[in-house]
Amino acid sequence: MKKTLFLVMDMMNDLVAEDGFNAQTYGVEVKERGVLDSTKAAIAAARSAGALIGYVRVGFSSDYREAPEASPIFSGARKNGIFQLGTWGTEVHASIAPEPQDFDIVKHRVSPFYATSLEAILRATKVERIVMCGVSTNGVVHSGAREAHDRDYEVVILEDCCAGVTPDEHMHAIACLGRYGQIVASTEFDWAA
Template sequence: MTNQEETEVGKTIYLVLDMQNDLVHAEGPSGKGPLGAQVRERETLARTVRVLQKARAAGALVGFVRVGFSSHYQECPRHSPIFSGAPAASLFKLGEWGTEIHPDLEVRKEDLQIVKHRVSPFYSTTLEAQLRAQGVTRIVCSGVSTQAVVQATVRDAHDRDYEVVVLEDCCAAHSAQEHANSIESIRRFCRVETADSVSFD
């Protein structure tokens, strides 16, 4: 495919969502709880590694999304049921181990990097500007948790006219039922595939 043809048909990006130490590492706060147990049971990390390799081999773009706040948590919403406890627990602090992408997942300097302060990676970030600049029209995504960032990404990307693919077996929630409910609720807004079925060609 020529560069002109690639521009005409658009590009694909694999967006890895919130796969950071605070949430998915076995020694992280959430990694020691129900979410971490689901990540391990579902082999979410190993499958994500395989998809990253597949995406890079096909020449697709790769991006990593993480939630993070500055040291004094100026961006942290005080009344959020999800984020309000982060300052007291020292969670999601930028520049520290907890907001680093899990070491099993290779991050390259050319990968897109998005730091978000809310659930959706599109809210008050440069994500859409970077995607438009790169000519992206198709987003393949996965991560944790299914009921939060995955759902938010799918719905926001859909309304911005991207083609969206969710890799069901590369996602996890705080319970198997919560994951299943979340996937079912977003099927109308995306295509649901797996690590084995997805193609980046």
């Protein structure tokens, strides 16, 4: 098996929980697409094959000192009081909760690479392939796939473990991502390859 890291990105309560801040947007798509169940099964398959697991979470200090005021995305977090580290909202959804040996990668921007520990983790563990999923498809998944590609990693995106704020947003993002990696259903991916 290629040395693989499975990145589960931004699957936090503020974004994916049925009673989270974005329950009426991302929460609806996550539920309708069965993203949490598919991701739970994919995590189990990855663990069984010996892949490393990393959870990426977006979060800020309580005073939002890391959040850029000019950002259309993160100024909304500040205004609505979401994505605060140390709160229920930035915890990974309980149905796919991390285990002690998993990596916790906190980010302050859209990209899972920018100013995070991800690059050091990848180098230290000699990862060759990054399998990824997350919310949103056109946000963290898109930027993560592009950057992983440009850093010469093999990229695999588990399509059924991703969601956008709308079905169209997800579909258009997936259509673009095929240039940067392999798009597969989680049930079809061979973790042992």
